[in-house]
Amino acid sequence: xxxxxxxxxxxxxxxxxxxxxxxxxxxxxxxxxxxxxxxxxxxxxxxxxxxxxxxxxxxxxxxxxxxxxxxxxxxxxxxxxxxxxxxxxxxxxxxxxxxxxxxxxxxxxxxxxxxxxxxxxxxxxxxxxxxxxxxxxxxxxxxxxxxxxxxxxxxxxxxxxxxxxxxxxxxxxxxxxxxxxxxxxxxxxxxxxxxx
Numbered sequence: 001x002x003x004x005x006x007x008x009x010x011x012x013x014x015x016x017x018x019x020x021x022x023x024x025x026x027x028x029x030x031x032x033x034x035x036x037x038x039x040x041x042x043x044x045x046x047x048x049x050x051x052x053x054x055x056x057x058x059x060x061x062x063x064x065x066x067x068x069x070x071x072x073x074x075x076x077x078x079x080x081x082x083x084x085x086x087x088x089x090x091x092x093x094x095x096x097x098x099x100x101x102x103x104x105x106x107x108x109x110x111x112x113x114x115x116x117x118x119x120x121x122x123x124x125x126x127x128x129x130x131x132x133x134x135x136x137x138x139x140x141x142x143x144x145x146x147x148x149x150x151x152x153x154x155x156x157x158x159x160x161x162x163x164x165x166x167x168x169x170x171x172x173x174x175x176x177x178x179x180x181x182x183x184x185x186x187x188x189x190x191x192x193x194x195x196x
Contacts, residue, residue: 079105
C-alpha cells in the first residue's frame with residue numbers, strides 16, 4: 001500500500017494535512033451556508049468562545065487576532081501539505097521540511113487573519129449611521145464583562161441590516177448571553193449597553 005511505503009515523518013505530515021484540510025473544508029461549507037455563527041455559546045469565567053474560533057479574553061482591544069480556529073486550521077493544512085512535499089523531496093533531512101512547513105503555515109495563518117480583519121471592516125463600515133443605533137434594543141450573544149473590563153458582542157437588526165457589534169457596559173456585573181440590552185451610546189468601534 002502507498003501509505004505504508006511512506007517514512008514516519010511523511011506519514012505525520014500527511015495525516016496532519018488531511019485532517020486539517022477536512023476541517024478547513026467543513027469550515028468553508030459552514031461559512032457558505034451561514035452556519036458558522038449558529039452554534040455560538042458562552043463559557044462562564046473570563047473567556048468567551050464562539051464557533052468561528054475567536055477567543056475573546058477580557059482585554060478586548062478589538063485588534064487583529066491571528067490565533068483563531070480558522071487561522072490555525074489553515075496553518076496546519078498548508079503547512080502539512082508543504083511539509084509532506086518537502087519531506088519527499090529532502091529525503092534524510094528533517095529540518096528543511098520542518099522550516100518549510102512552519103514558514104508556509106505561518107503565511108496561511110497571517111493570510112487568514114488579515115482576510116478576516118478585512119471582512120470584519122467591510123461589514124462594520126457600510127452605510128451605518130452610528131448615532132441612530134443609540135436607544136435601540138439588542139441581544140447579547142457573547143457576554144459583556146462588567147465595568148468596561150472587556151468586550152462582549154451584541155446582535156440586532158437595524159438600518160435594513162443584521163449587525164454584530166462589540167459591546168461594553170458600565171454595569172457592576174457581567175451581562176449574560178441572550179439578555180436584552182439597550183444601546184446607551186455608540187463609540188468609535190463599540191456600543192455602550194445597559195440591561196433593560
